[in-house]
Amino acid sequence: MKKLGQLTILILIAAIVWGYFKPHSDQVAMSIEKLVLTGSSTVAPLVAEIGKRFESLHPNVRVDVQTGGSSRGVTDTRTGLANIGMISRALKKNETDLLSFTIALDGISIIINQSNPVSSLSKQQIIDIYTGKIINWHDVGGNNAPITVVNKAEGRSTLELFLHHFELTNTQVKPHVVIGDNQQGIKTVSGNPNAIAYVSIGAGEYEAEHNIPIKLLPLDGIGASVSNVHNRSFPLSRPLNLITSKQPGGIAKTFIEFARSVQVNDLIEAQYFVPIAN
């Protein structure tokens, strides 16, 4: 046991040393260009994958993706810490100094547990549930059980879009649980048969198709699915944007064009977002 442990440590150290020196010799000849992107954690996994494909086509480029939230993307783009920012919404009125380039679309859907007999909710019912006027599933055609309302944390684009669509302010919402990222919401709803939440359609549809016990409710009669966001019929959708502080040039321009081209459509669909190029 002890010898195994010592051997492992030796191997680890050897691997680290080897890992260091091998790639170095390849790169001495080429000069490396770096592209730094920061911002929304929803967009980050997608852009990281696009970045990897971009790197394979342009071997002297490094695309570094960092998360931190849409607001961070805005701040870092303005201060120059990032070459390009990522945000999961459109630019706001006080962000006219920035330029945005949409690379994909996403929607926001209400989700409930699969065992919940309720199959749809009207706009007013959703508003009443979230403001605490309706507190039992019984009142909307479900079981006699208290509703567990799940809301997103302040500052997140998903929350802002949700509030905007239902014309609410955050103080009016009376949640029982507040979550951070999409998966936390999905896990909360799948673990609690009486919970209700709203998440990105991409994430929701993926999980529902992979046997996680949640279901997506239609909004205003339109089913919540990636295809309905694609044909623009779904009422609550949002753009996923790359932003810059000035007209992009050089490698940034090439990257943005690449991200908006059909060459990455399969990557976008793999993340269950809607591509915009066709």
Place this chain on the structure above:
Amino acid sequence: MSAAVILLILIFLLNESLSIFQHVSVSRFINDASWHPQQGLYNITPMLSATILSTVGALILATPLGIASALFSYFYAPKFLATWYRRLIELLAGIPSVVYGLWGLTTLAPLIAQLHPPGVSLLTAILILSLMVLPTVALTVEAAIAAVPASYLQGAMALGLSRWTSIKCIILPAAHSGITSGILLATGRAIGETMAVLMVAGNVVQHPHSLFDSVRTLTANIALEMAYAMGDHRAALFVSGLVLMIMVLLLVFMAAFFKRKPAYV
């Protein structure tokens, strides 16, 4: 050097927080209607009570369990079992907080939800925190007990004292300095725990009226909102960071006040 680091951190926190104090007075952090920074409301007291309650709860659970654990592996267990038990505890000291949080969210919370919704609550946070802090207490207490000179135990046995009595009256007091530092470390860890609590406490900003209410600790709040906060909101979060530091400061000075010199000289 560590004092230098602390000073640096303090200065940094103060600097970031000051901007908000220019137009929001300190009392508003206590008296505002609620915590809704986007609408200019900055009451942090519900989160303060959440942090305090969850830490105290976790300590109440973890301290006796941790000490009992250490006693078990050092005195009560047969040699073979003791080694494996100790290995288990060490293994658990190394499990990342995200894993505990994940387990809490996917297994513990649904269980508690069946007892009383919503499942993610103060109770869940306390349970997960005590799990996380237990190895810290157990390991440091065991190190402290191991450091008590063998002559003490031999002396007790020579005097005819029973195992429990010699533990209670001689070993534990002799090791109390190490035990206290173990508890202090555990408290520090519990106050500062961010990720796991974020996943299991529910994160609703409210004073808990029961163990089953969802709460948000100061740390979870910073983690949840920092990335998305700008301007005043961001400064308000730094203020809560300052509050955390002050809490720890107070705790530390209190503990120092009660700590006596080592029992042996």
Place this chain on the structure above:
Amino acid sequence: MSKINFATLLIWLVAIVITTVFVFILAEIIVYGLSGLSWSFLVEPPQNAGRSGGIGPIIISTGLILFVAIATAAPLGLATAVLLTEFTPQDSRFGFFVERSIDILAGIPSIVFGLFGNAFFCLYLGLGFSILSGGLTLACMVLPILIRTATEGFRAVPNDYRLAASALGLTRSAALIHLLLPTATPALVAGLLLGIGRAGAETAALIFTSGYVDRMPDSLFDSGRALSIHIYDLSMNVAGGDANANSTALVLIIILFLINSTSISLANQWMHKRVISS
């Protein structure tokens, strides 16, 4: 007689309960994560936002971050502990304040370290998102644990040893190296263990300092994703990432376990060589 039996019973009960809970948690991780483990998982880079492929570069990054952290904190910590116990009088105000500041440092939340690390190492010192920034931030976090347990270890060495050394004419440093250090080793090792455990499991402090990039790092100045961040991202942010999150968690736990066991056996070896117990 009955009092002893009660105490024994209680302590055994505690041990059994704790063992059961922990084995339960471990079993879940093993069951969900074992199927994803393979040699290729350990060496290949992640693909498809981490849902497939492996975690090779991430392991390397984590190793480097830990290395930087321990290499920085261990000597500093040991030196401070020696200073406090051997060269500072019991009642000095200097000693008092240094000890208090260590306790305070130990209590600062990891997220605050993350913010501090970001502002100081990444921005002010210009290291950017890098393994160095992450490692140094973790060093700050781990320092108090190392110092605390080291001081306890030194304090617990009976004064007789020091008196005997001085009576034999040993210089203070000789006494330190040949007598006190070996005797205090179990405590030092315990501290190192806790430190590594805390550092290896750290997430919040690294998101803002060593970053999100999951490529194999070329140098310490590159951004590198740590295992804990990968686990968090896969389970909380990427739809369908749970399986690999569990496998990654399993890998991390195994690595930490191996490090722990090796440290203990090393410490025991060292102690047997140097000190004859009384």
